[in-house]
Amino acid sequence: MTLSVSPDELFGDGVFETIHLRPAGPFLLPAHLARLAGSAALLDIAVPEITVDAHGSDGAEEALRIICTRRSHRVTVSPIPPETLRERREGVRVVSAGLGFAIGGKPPWSLWGAKTLSYAENFAARRWARARGADDLLWLSTEGYALEAPTASLVWLAGSDLCTVPYAEAQILPGTTAGHLLSLAPSVGLRPCHRMVTIDQLRGADAIWLASALRGLAFVTELDGVPRRRSRWTPILLDLLGY
Amino acid sequence: MTLSVSPDELFGDGVFETIHLRPAGPFLLPAHLARLAGSAALLDIAVPEITVDAHGSDGAEEALRIICTRRSHRVTVSPIPPETLRERREGVRVVSAGLGFAIGGKPPWSLWGAKTLSYAENFAARRWARARGADDLLWLSTEGYALEAPTASLVWLAGSDLCTVPYAEAQILPGTTAGHLLSLAPSVGLRPCHRMVTIDQLRGADAIWLASALRGLAFVTELDGVPRRRSRWTPILLDLLGY
Numbered sequence: 406m407t408l409s410v411s412p413d414e415l416f417g418d419g420v421f422e423t424i425h426l427r428p429a430g431p432f433l434l435p436a437h438l439a440r441l442a443g444s445a446a447l448l449d450i451a452v453p454e455i456t457v458d459a460h461g462s463d464g465a466e467e468a469l470r471i472i473c474t475r476r477s478h479r480v481t482v483s484p485i486p487p488e489t490l491r492e493r494r495e496g497v498r499v500v501s502a503g504l505g506f507a508i509g510g511k512p513p514w515s516l517w518g519a520k521t522l523s524y525a526e527n528f529a530a531r532r533w534a535r536a537r538g539a540d541d542l543l544w545l546s547t548e549g550y551a552l553e554a555p556t557a558s559l560v561w562l563a564g565s566d567l568c569t570v571p572y573a574e575a576q577i578l579p580g581t582t583a584g585h586l587l588s589l590a591p592s593v594g595l596r597p598c599h600r601m602v603t604i605d606q607l608r609g610a611d612a613i614w615l616a617s618a619l620r621g622l623a624f625v626t627e628l629d630g631v632p633r634r635r636s637r638w639t640p641i642l643l644d645l646l647g648y
Numbered sequence: 649m650t651l652s653v654s655p656d657e658l659f660g661d662g663v664f665e666t667i668h669l670r671p672a673g674p675f676l677l678p679a680h681l682a683r684l685a686g687s688a689a690l691l692d693i694a695v696p697e698i699t700v701d702a703h704g705s706d707g708a709e710e711a712l713r714i715i716c717t718r719r720s721h722r723v724t725v726s727p728i729p730p731e732t733l734r735e736r737r738e739g740v741r742v743v744s745a746g747l748g749f750a751i752g753g754k755p756p757w758s759l760w761g762a763k764t765l766s767y768a769e770n771f772a773a774r775r776w777a778r779a780r781g782a783d784d785l786l787w788l789s790t791e792g793y794a795l796e797a798p799t800a801s802l803v804w805l806a807g808s809d810l811c812t813v814p815y816a817e818a819q820i821l822p823g824t825t826a827g828h829l830l831s832l833a834p835s836v837g838l839r840p841c842h843r844m845v846t847i848d849q850l851r852g853a854d855a856i857w858l859a860s861a862l863r864g865l866a867f868v869t870e871l872d873g874v875p876r877r878r879s880r881w882t883p884i885l886l887d888l889l890g891y
Contacts, residue, residue, distance in 0.1 A: 406655060407653065407654065408652070408653055408658070410653050410658070411650065412649060412724050414658060415651070416660065416771075418767060418771050419658070483655075510748050521660075523768035525662070525691065525764040
């Protein structure tokens with residue numbers, strides 16, 4: 406697939422959403438469109454009314470992307486990489502690393518609440534993790550609070566509390582999949598919680614996952630080189646999300 | 649001008665250089681190509697041998713850009729925006745604002761030494777400054793050290809010392825124009841210095857400029873709302889650089 410763009414459009418100055426396209430149609434479309442509108446507002450980009458063809462995936466599942474630069478917008482459909490499906494099925498080995506910011510320390514001009522096209526550092530963070538034998542990276546604040554992964558939200562189980570990080574307090578992107586999962590938690594007897602967690606507290610959690618649109622929920626099988634026991638909740642929560 | 653790209657190429661995952669194209673040819677081309685190669689290495693991007701047509705600008709001056717994504721590379725030539733020329737001629741009003749990082753605090757996976765295509769936050773920082781009645785922004789570390797502007801290096805005069813910020817210590821991009829200017833300083837009786845400077849020390853400097861390929865050297869006429877006296881050095885240094 407080839408797009409015609411202006412050279413200006415190669416500078417990451419735009420916003421996007423990645424959406425899980427199912428046979429029944431795009432999953433959580435209204436939530437993704439709402440986040441896209443919020444991101445665009447932070448960048449002063451006018452997003453025209455986006456029409457997403459309501460048809461479902463051709464196969465079992467596909468990746469739907471809405472990409473808005475300052476000049477144009479596009480909707481693409483592509484296969485989900487086999488590696489992403491493997492991580493959903495088999496889990497991920499994660500290393501933690503500093504993000505360089507203190508809690509509340511992101512500056513007023515910065516775009517932390519926007520899902521922007523400026524993804525070079527997100528890709529670099531994952532390459533760095535992979536060079537260290539892991540699959541993904543978990544960003545920490547300078548104080549040691551666990552925040553998010555470069556392309557996923559952090560979700561963990563502490564007793565019967567199903568938790569994620571409060572995005573405004575932590576100055577991270579609101580997670581669409583994680584938010585939906587927490588809203589469904591009571592239906593399986595879990596209590597949804599938004600709370601800050603240090604990396605040391607997280608190591609003691611009953612289970613840890615990374616939540617994102619294409620992986621759905623990837624169980625953390627290893628954190629900083631220490632293996633973690635599988636959780637009976639992984640298939641229950643994946644089923645709850647319809648993956 | 650329209651480019652054909654893959655959707656992957658819209659995610660800012662690449663590197664670039666902006667070069668001042670003069671009638672005699674691209675200014676400081678070897679230094680820009682060396683920085684491009686360094687940026688590409690940090691992103692694990694293989695940059696093919698880049699051939700820049702050695703012809704000079706059609707008019708007095710133009711902007712030459714080398715843009716390398718993970719899949720392709722392109723060389724574009726475009727006019728220099730009138731606003732950029734005005735800032736070179738008339739100077740810039742600057743506001744200072746935190747970058748959110750402490751000195752030495754950028755993480756090991758991050759791309760601070762690379763000039764990447766992920767420029768959304770650089771553009772956002774300038775929009776933020778403009779919304780506050782300034783032309784540009786000067787980034788500060790959490791300790792209050794002045795670092796760089798979103799698209800320019802900081803240069804200042806303290807007595808007969810012509811100074812810029814040491815890029816490795818400050819974890820900022822090495823400035824091509826600023827580096828060249830300092831190498832020429834002795835020819836006009838100034839001493840080149842690389843030193844850290846706090847924003848309070850900087851306020852006491854004899855003159856402050858922002859250095860970049862297209863603006864050349866833009867005199868700071870106002871810092872955080874406080875007007876600054878013109879310097880007799882501005883035309884001398886612009887002449888030294890050939891602008």
